[in-house]
Amino acid sequence: MTKxxxxxxxxxxxxxxPALDKESPFESMMERFRFAARILDLDEGMFQYLSNPxxxxxxxxxxxxxxxxxxxxxxxxxIHDNVLGPSKGGIRFTPGVTLEExxxxxxxxxxxxxxxxxxxxxxxxxxKCNPKHLSGxxxxxxxxxxxxxxxxxxxxxxDIPAPDMNTNEQIMAWMxxxxxxxxxxxxxxxxxxxxxxxxxxxxxxxxxxxxxVTVTLAALNKLSIMPNKCRAVIQGFGNVGSVTARLLYERGxxxxxxxxxxxxxxNADGIDIDYALKxxxxxxxxxxxxxxxxxISNKELLELPCDVLIPAALQDQINKDNARKIKAxxxxxxxxxxxxxNADAMLDDMGILIIPDILANAGxxxxxxxxxxxxRHGYFWTEDRVNRRLNRMMGDAFQLLYDVKQKYNITLRQxxxxxxxxxxxxxxxxRGIYA
Numbered sequence: 480m481t482k483x484x485x486x487x488x489x490x491x492x493x494x495x496x497p498a499l500d501k502e503s504p505f506e507s508m509m510e511r512f513r514f515a516a517r518i519l520d521l522d523e524g525m526f527q528y529l530s531n532p533x534x535x536x537x538x539x540x541x542x543x544x545x546x547x548x549x550x551x552x553x554x555x556x557x558i559h560d561n562v563l564g565p566s567k568g569g570i571r572f573t574p575g576v577t578l579e580e581x582x583x584x585x586x587x588x589x590x591x592x593x594x595x596x597x598x599x600x601x602x603x604x605x606x607k608c609n610p611k612h613l614s615g616x617x618x619x620x621x622x623x624x625x626x627x628x629x630x631x632x633x634x635x636x637x638d639i640p641a642p643d644m645n646t647n648e649q650i651m652a653w654m655x656x657x658x659x660x661x662x663x664x665x666x667x668x669x670x671x672x673x674x675x676x677x678x679x680x681x682x683x684x685x686x687x688x689x690x691x692v693t694v695t696l697a698a699l700n701k702l703s704i705m706p707n708k709c710r711a712v713i714q715g716f717g718n719v720g721s722v723t724a725r726l727l728y729e730r731g732x733x734x735x736x737x738x739x740x741x742x743x744x745x746n747a748d749g750i751d752i753d754y755a756l757k758x759x760x761x762x763x764x765x766x767x768x769x770x771x772x773x774x775i776s777n778k779e780l781l782e783l784p785c786d787v788l789i790p791a792a793l794q795d796q797i798n799k800d801n802a803r804k805i806k807a808x809x810x811x812x813x814x815x816x817x818x819x820x821n822a823d824a825m826l827d828d829m830g831i832l833i834i835p836d837i838l839a840n841a842g843x844x845x846x847x848x849x850x851x852x853x854x855r856h857g858y859f860w861t862e863d864r865v866n867r868r869l870n871r872m873m874g875d876a877f878q879l880l881y882d883v884k885q886k887y888n889i890t891l892r893q894x895x896x897x898x899x900x901x902x903x904x905x906x907x908x909x910r911g912i913y914a
Contacts (some may be wrong), residue, residue: 569643688722690842
């Protein structure tokens, strides 16, 4: 056995087992990492360096509840990498968050930033709590104590948090204020996703959906489909799905299917998206009872014939059980992980072009970078300038990955990991390892 073969047989370079639809988040990320490492002939030392987070922090968060009791919550922050610049990543407040999940998402952020050429490393954070069971005061106390415990970790030049699952502009405002009180100065750039009045960027709320549309249009161009001749189906009608639907509709795309938690809605002649948006606004934020299309199940929605299918809801929606029933020419992953590993291979065999989440929904982190830049300069851009720069960066990233795909004859998802890992590893080699 050669030295290289020995290194590949190590725990780091082990061959992945059969692809499962229910993998751990970390193992799912590592499987794609291993593939890219082989393509790039990455040596084991570099592989180990990029496989392990730079820093993992676990903190206790004691607060006094509204009933006077003391309760202790657990919080995490994982810095996966900071080779390209300060680390960047959201903070989620969920009862089921785990350190393994946060590690996987932090690594994913490293590759995501590299894919769209944003000079950040990857990070992620989480607090094990259920915001639905907390009062506003309790939620603020958890946020502020978490921030105080992470005061040596976060910072505009070190690690920049952002909203994620169950966190929002208000949470970011509390984090910014707490950090600023400790720093004895107002430090807007310590977090992104803030209210505009506190230094947030215009265009941030629409950024992820706008980015999805940019890469969708780029994919249609590769497939020689005009936007006004395209039939699209969008799963999910929250912030990402609804923005995506509206922007495609404005370009003349016929959107035949939409859905939310209440179910799917189909109209072969096309759905009036303006009417759907007004309906949701006047119906407590849901499509329930929508009369502009026929009611179908979410399962049926995914299997509708279309040119582009955009899953922008939950993970694992397209799996080994329904992959063969997909009738789209392209899938654009607006959500995180909507296509499982098994389904990925099946769809590729069917000739369906998949624009992976690591690129497709990177509009959010791209405009977060813009927000950070604006905060550092103290000069803020118009929404039009934000959108133009976002469209350019997302379009450039798509073309770059498409070129990598063609060069190695691999999928766009594989190309994303190959490009990102090559960029980070080359940067690390040039910088060197301090000892």
